[in-house]
Amino acid sequence: MTWFIFAILSAVFAALTSILAKIGIDGVNSNLATAIRTVVVLLMAWAMVFITHAEGGLVSISKKSWIFLILSGLATGASWLCYYKALQMGEASKVVPIDKLSVVITLVLAFVFLHEQFTVKSLIGSVLITAGTLVMVL
Numbered sequence: 001m002t003w004f005i006f007a008i009l010s011a012v013f014a015a016l017t018s019i020l021a022k023i024g025i026d027g028v029n030s031n032l033a034t035a036i037r038t039v040v041v042l043l044m045a046w047a048m049v050f051i052t053h054a055e056g057g058l059v060s061i062s063k064k065s066w067i068f069l070i071l072s073g074l075a076t077g078a079s080w081l082c083y084y085k086a087l088q089m090g091e092a093s094k095v096v097p098i099d100k101l102s103v104v105i106t107l108v109l110a111f112v113f114l115h116e117q118f119t120v121k122s123l124i125g126s127v128l129i130t131a132g133t134l135v136m137v138l
Contacts, residue, residue, distance in 0.1 A: 021087055022087055025087060038080065098137060107126055
């Protein structure tokens with residue numbers, strides 16, 4: 001159940017991120033804003049590594065893990081750059097629901113690449129998320 005609490009907190013902080021970013025990027029280049037945000041995230045992440053004494057695990061990371069963590073970082077960077085540009089150009093109430101289509105895309109990619117189950121419940125949820133997104137942005 002602890003994962004659920006962290007997931008809820010993630011959603012709350014993600015919502016705050018959108019609102020704070022929309023206010024913060026007013027008059028700021030979206031790429032510069034993303035870079036500033038990234039530095040803050042980087043500092044927070046490394047602080048947590050040292051606070052939790054996890055830095056020793058650095059040497060035991062496999063080559064495969066390095067490759068996929070780097071690719072994940074590149075995907076995150078691309079996502080953030082696109083998100084901030086969209087947020088700067090559009091309304092948060094329309095950008096955010098489209099961004100959350102990542103839930104549906106993740107379910108499909110998890111099915112294709114990770115061979116996770118795609119159940120009737122997953123299908124119904126995906127259809128509802130997509131329909132809800134369309135209702136909110138159209």
